Amino acid sequence: xxxxxxxxxxxELTTSQDGFALSWQQRLxxxxxxxxxxxxxxxxxxxxxxxxxxxxxxxxxxxKIALTxxxxxxxxxxxxxxFSRGATISATLRxxxxxxxxxxxxxxxxxxxxxxxxxxxxxxxDDHIYGCGEQFSxxxxxxxxxxLWTSEQGVGRNKTSYVTWQADCKENAGGDYYWTFFxxxxxxxxxKYYCHVDNSCYMNFDFSAPEYHELALWEDKTTLRFECxxxxxxxLEKLTALxxxxxxxxxxxxxxxxxxxQGGTEVCQQKLxxxxxxxxxxxxxWAQDWSGIRMTSFGKRVMWNWKWNSDNYPQLDSRIKQWKxxxxxxxxxxxxxxxxDKDLCAEAAKHGYLAKDATGGDYLVEFGEFYGGVVDLTxxxxxxxxxxxxxxxxxxxxxxxxxxxxxEYLPTDTYLHNGVSAEIMHNAWPALWAKCxxxxxxxxxxxxxxxxxxxxxxxxxxKYSTMMWAGDQNVDWSLDDGLASVVPAALSLAMTGHGxxxxxxxxxxxxxxMKRSKELLLRWCDxxxxxxxxxxxxxxxxxxxxxxxxxxxxxxxxxxxxxVFTTLNRISSRRWRKxxxxxxxxxxxxxCTTRTMPQPTP
Numbered sequence: 109x110x111x112x113x114x115x116x117x118x119x120e121l122t123t124s125q126d127g128f129a130l131s132w133q134q135r136l137x138x139x140x141x142x143x144x145x146x147x148x149x150x151x152x153x154x155x156x157x158x159x160x161x162x163x164x165x166x167x168x169x170x171x172k173i174a175l176t177x178x179x180x181x182x183x184x185x186x187x188x189x190x191f192s193r194g195a196t197i198s199a200t201l202r203x204x205x206x207x208x209x210x211x212x213x214x215x216x217x218x219x220x221x222x223x224x225x226x227x228x229x230x231x232x233x234d235d236h237i238y239g240c241g242e243q244f245s246x247x248x249x250x251x252x253x254x255x256l257w258t259s260e261q262g263v264g265r266n267k268t269s270y271v272t273w274q275a276d277c278k279e280n281a282g283g284d285y286y287w288t289f290f291x292x293x294x295x296x297x298x299x300k301y302y303c304h305v306d307n308s309c310y311m312n313f314d315f316s317a318p319e320y321h322e323l324a325l326w327e328d329k330t331t332l333r334f335e336c337x338x339x340x341x342x343x344l345e346k347l348t349a350l351x352x353x354x355x356x357x358x359x360x361x362x363x364x365x366x367x368x369x370q371g372g373t374e375v376c377q378q379k380l381x382x383x384x385x386x387x388x389x390x391x392x393x394w395a396q397d398w399s400g401i402r403m404t405s406f407g408k409r410v411m412w413n414w415k416w417n418s419d420n421y422p423q424l425d426s427r428i429k430q431w432k433x434x435x436x437x438x439x440x441x442x443x444x445x446x447x448x449d450k451d452l453c454a455e456a457a458k459h460g461y462l463a464k465d466a467t468g469g470d471y472l473v474e475f476g477e478f479y480g481g482v483v484d485l486t487x488x489x490x491x492x493x494x495x496x497x498x499x500x501x502x503x504x505x506x507x508x509x510x511x512x513x514x515x516e517y518l519p520t521d522t523y524l525h526n527g528v529s530a531e532i533m534h535n536a537w538p539a540l541w542a543k544c545x546x547x548x549x550x551x552x553x554x555x556x557x558x559x560x561x562x563x564x565x566x567x568x569x570x571k572y573s574t575m576m577w578a579g580d581q582n583v584d585w586s587l588d589d590g591l592a593s594v595v596p597a598a599l600s601l602a603m604t605g606h607g608x609x610x611x612x613x614x615x616x617x618x619x620x621x622m623k624r625s626k627e628l629l630l631r632w633c634d635x636x637x638x639x640x641x642x643x644x645x646x647x648x649x650x651x652x653x654x655x656x657x658x659x660x661x662x663x664x665x666x667x668x669x670x671x672v673f674t675t676l677n678r679i680s681s682r683r684w685r686k687x688x689x690x691x692x693x694x695x696x697x698x699x700c701t702t703r704t705m706p707q708p709t710p
Contacts, residue, residue: 118132118133118205118209118211119131119132119186119203119205119211120132121180121187121203123180124141126141126142126143126177126178127139127140127141127142127178128140128178128180128189129230130203132211132301132334132336133301133336134336135299135301135334135336136230137211137229137230137334138228138229138230139230139320140178142176142177145174145175145176145178145191145228146227146228146229146230146320147174147175147191147199147201147215147225147226147227147228148172148173148174148175148224148225148226149172149173149175149197149199149217149222149224149225149226150169150170150171150172150173150222150223150224150225150226151169151170151171151221151222151223151224152167152168152169152170152223152224152326153167153168153170154166154167154168154310154326154520154531155167155168156310156520156531158517158519158520159279159280159474160260160279160281160474160475160476160517161259161260161514161516161517162259162260162262162279162280162281162283163257163259164280165255165257165310167224167326169224172224172226173193173197173222174193175191175192175193175197175198175199176193177191177192177193178190178191178192179192183202183204185204185205186202186203186204186205187202187203188200188201188202188203189201189202189203196219197219197222198218198219199215199216199217199218199222199225200215200216200218201213201214201215201216202214202215206333208349208350210333210334210335210350211333211334211335212331212332212333213331213332213333213334214329214330214331215227215329215330215331215332216328216329217328217329220328222328223326223327223328224324224325224326224327225323225324225325225327225328225329225330226322226323226324226325227322227323227325227332228320228321228322228323229303229320229321229322229323230319230320231297231315231317231318231319231320231321232299233318233319234298235250235297235298235299236248236250236297236298237249237250237295237296237297237298237315237321238295238296238599238600238603238694239292239294239295239296239302239600239603239604240254240256240291240292240293240294240295240313240600240604241256241288241290241291241292241294241565241566241600241601241604242288242289242290242291242565242576242578242597242600242601242604242606242609243286243288243596243597243600244261244265244285244288244578244588244589244593244594244596244597245265245266245285245286245587245588245593245596246285246596247595247596247599247600247694249295249313249315249600250315251315251316252285252286252314252315252316253286253312253313253314253315253316254286254291254312254313254314254315255286255291255310255311255312256291256292256293256310256311256312256313256535257291257310257534257535258288258289258290258291258515258516258534258535258537258538258564258565258566259287259288259289259516260281260283260287260289260516260580261283261287261288261289261579261580261589262275262281262282262283262284262287262589263275263281263282263283263582263589263617263619263620264282264283264582264586264588264589265282265283265284265285265287265588265589265593266284266285266586266587266588266589267282267284269586269588270620271582271584271586271589271619271620271622274619274620275619275620283589285588289515289516289538289563289564289565289579290538290563290564290565290566290569290576290601290606291535291566292565292566292567292604293305293307293311293313293323293567294347294351294567294604294605295313295315295321296340296343296347296603299336300336300337300338300339300340300343301334301335301336301337301343302334302335302343302346302347303332303333303334304332304333304334304347304350304351304567305323305325305330305331305332306330306331306332306333306567307325307327307330307331308532308533308534308535308536308566308567309325309326309327309330309531309532309535310325310326310531310535311323311324311325311326312324326531327532333350335347335350341689344602344603344605344689344690345687345688345689347604347605348570348605348688350605351567351568351570351571351605352568352570352571352572352605353570353571353605353688354570354571354573354574354575354606354607354608354688355546355549355555355556355571355572355574356555356556357556357559357574357575357608357640358508358509358556358557358558358559360391360392360435360437360508361391361559361640361641361677362391362673362674362677362678363389363390363391363435363674364388364389364390364391364642364670364673364674365388365389365390365391365613365642365643365644365656365666365670365673366390366391366392366393366394366437366439366641366642366643366644367379367380367383367390367392367393367394367643367644367656368394368395368396368612368643368644368645368646369393369394369395369646370395370396370397370401370408370646370650371397372420372421372422373421373422373423373424373427376393376395376427377427379657380393380431380436382657382663383656383657383663383666386660386663386664386667387664387667388663388666388667388670389667389670389671389673389674390436390670391435391436391437392436392437392438392439392508392509393431393436393437393438393439394439394440394441394509394511394643395421395438395439395440395441396410396440396441396511397410397411397417397420397441398416398417398420398421398424398440398441399411399412399413399414399415399416399417399440399441400413400417400419400420401420402447402478404476404477404478405477406476406477406619406648407618407647407648407649408646408648408649408650409476409648410441411447411450412443412445412446412447412450412475412478412480413446413447413450413451413452413453414442414446414452414497414498414501414502415452415501416501416505424438424505425505425506428505428506428507429506432506432508437508437509438506438507438508439507439508439509439510439511439559440502440505440507440509440510440511441510441511441513442497442498442502442510442511442512442513443512443513443514443515444482444483444485444494444514444515444537444541444544445473445475445480445481445482445483445514445517446480446481446483447478447479447480448472448478448479448480448481449478449479452497453480453481456481456483456490456493457470457481459489459490459493460487460490461483461484461487461489461490461493461494462481462482462483462484462490463481463482463483463484463518463522463523463524463530464484464522464523464524465521465522465523466521466523468523471519471522471523473517473519475517482517482518482519482522484524484525485537485540485541485544486524486525486526486528486533486540487524487525487526490525491544494544495544495547495548495551498544498545498548499548499551499552503548503549503552503554503558507558508557508558508559509558509559509560509561510560510561511560511561511562511577512541512542512545512560512561512562512573513562513563514541514563514564515537515538515541515542515562515563515564515565516537516538516564518530518533518534518537520534535566536566536567536568537564537566538562538564538565538566538569539565539566539567539568539569539572540568541562541564542562542565542568542569542572542573543568543572545560545562545572545573546572546573546574549574559574559575560573560574560575561573561574561575561576561577561610561641561643562575562576562577563576563577563578563579563580565606569606570605570606573606574608575608575609575610575640575641576601576606576608576609576610577609577610577611577612577641577643578593578594578597578598578609578610578611578612579616580612580615580616580617581593581594581611581612581615581616581617582615582616582617582619582622583614583615583616583617583618583622583623583624583628583647583653584615584622584628585628589617590615591615591628591631591632591635594611594635595635597609597611598611598639598692599692599693599694601690602690602692602693602694603694606690607684607688607689607690607691607692608640608641608684608690608691609639609640609690609691609692610636610639610640610641610642610643611632611635611636611639612643612644612645612647613629613632613633613636613642613643613644613645613656614628614629614632614633614644614645614647614653614654615628615632615645615647616645616647616648617647617648618647618648618649618652618653619648619649623652623653623654624647624652624653624654625654626654626658626659626662628654629653629654629655629656629658629662630662630665633656633665633666633669634669636669636673637669637670637672637673637676638672638673638676638692639691639692640677640680640684640691640692642669642670642673644656
């Protein structure tokens with residue numbers, strides 16, 4: 109066995125008669141031999157079908173080829189590995205350190221006909237894996253594959269549950285354990301290294317095998333980055349230095365609960381008075397129906413025309429000023445689509461701001477008994493126009509925040525201004541949507557004053573999204589899609605570098621005879637007091653659900669828990685501002701028993 113010398117002591121690459129091994133800071137990263145190759149390439153055709161944000165994804169795979177031969181040559185800053193199988197099939201791996209001293213692997217199929225990559229990273233049988241964005245069913249990802257594709261999270265998310273079966277029968281909407289709004293090709297190993305793949309294609313990270321992790325990519329090239337640290341805290345600091353760190357939260361977020369209310373100006377006032385008079389600390393009103401209501405069979409939905417609806421909310425502008433003087437903020441709602449039957453869509457279509465279909469016409473997506481246009485955020489003029497919608501119709505109105513919803517619905521057969529395949533842009537879309545909101549605040553001088561919160565995300569969301577929320581949980585206790593699911597969601601996202609996360613108090617999705625009970629609302633309220641934000645949601649069928657003002661006991665409970673929230677979060681906020689470590693942190697940070705967290709002591 110030969111060892112190739114290298115200036116950096118972080119590298120070690122050893123060669124053998126038919127392979128090599130690459131280590132980085134004493135962690136074995138790649139192990140290759142003719143019998144056990146680390147690289148496969150192939151060719152396939154994606155078959156992706158979307159219905160209301162739920163995706164059926166298949167790969168028409170034409171070939172998958174193990175590259176058994178590897179030739180290593182030395183470069184001034186690393187190594188070049190030429191993989192091959194016979195005379196005509198090959199791929200190239202460049203091993204180096206980037207400008208920040210991270211291990212960088214640049215992988216390229218030499219034949220562009222081959223658009224699939226499978227790379228096996230070395231692993232130990234007792235490794236545990238965390239991250240991959242926001243994962244609702246599992247915190248430790250070892251033992252399972254995790255496809256990475258932003259989508260609806262599903263209703264039920266467990267193929268053995270009755271709710272999931274009903275949702276699948278109705279709209280193929282049941283989902284599975286890996287469905288998520290916020291996937292990310294980043295994971296942390298208990299060997300105390302992270303791996304980040306710099307790509308937005310469809311991927312599948314399979315942690316099932318004891319000796320390796322197999323990363324599958326629907327692309328012909330990619331870049332991987334690795335860093336190591338002695339502690340998880342130091343490792344997360346390095347990861348957030350790579351991905352970006354979240355902006356400051358406004359101070360008012362820590363002043364109490366944000367009440368989710370619908371129904372008009374006076375309904376908001378009445379419910380606000382009821383809660384405050386009972387001693388509940390209230391920081392704001394979140395009225396998602398500020399732009400109007402659209403009733404569907406799913407329930408009560410928002411009119412996707414991002415303007416103040418003065419019929420439903422008379423004198424809202426003056427009331428916002430009054431509430432703000434009283435220390436109560438007003439929050440609204442927006443998403444990156446425009447309803448096809450409303451004037452904002454007509455304006456966008458007139459100027460060519462919508463994504464196109466194969467004929468060159470505007471691509472209208474079916475969102476559940478209505479259609480909407482996709483604002484093409486890759487078009488600089490469309491991007492600036494939509495940013496102005498936020499500035500003029502929301503910030504100028506006096507909104508102190510909003511839900512920046514959706515971002516997962518980009519169809520893969522749409523055509524975009526930048527010419528990039530929508531299959532590649534699909535995962536990148538949520539981060540682009542986050543950037544649009546962020547720049548609206550930045551350009552109006554409102555960073556640190558206004559909050560927006562999102563459910564969809566991807567690489568890049570960390571530096572733009574001021575807050576994440578867990579999306580549309582069921583109004584139940586289930587492990588995969590109820591109250592229990594938001595715990596691994598928050599912790600896995602924290603291990604991916606996104607440290608500010610909360611959920612709808614009481615859940616949202618009210619279908620298939622599910623109804624929010626009083627007990628569920630109270631327990632969710634308890635949980636939320638220990639997260640960075642407390643915010644309620646009426647759900648898609650408010651009349652079926654127990655609400656925060658359901659009785660005197662419920663109101664008194666909110667008074668008690670908002671006091672807990674305001675006391676604790678002042679402390680955690682100061683700590684977060686100083687360190688940028690996640691507010692919700694797992695036992696990974698601490699010395700734990702095998703039962704609580706199966707891993708070695710940090």
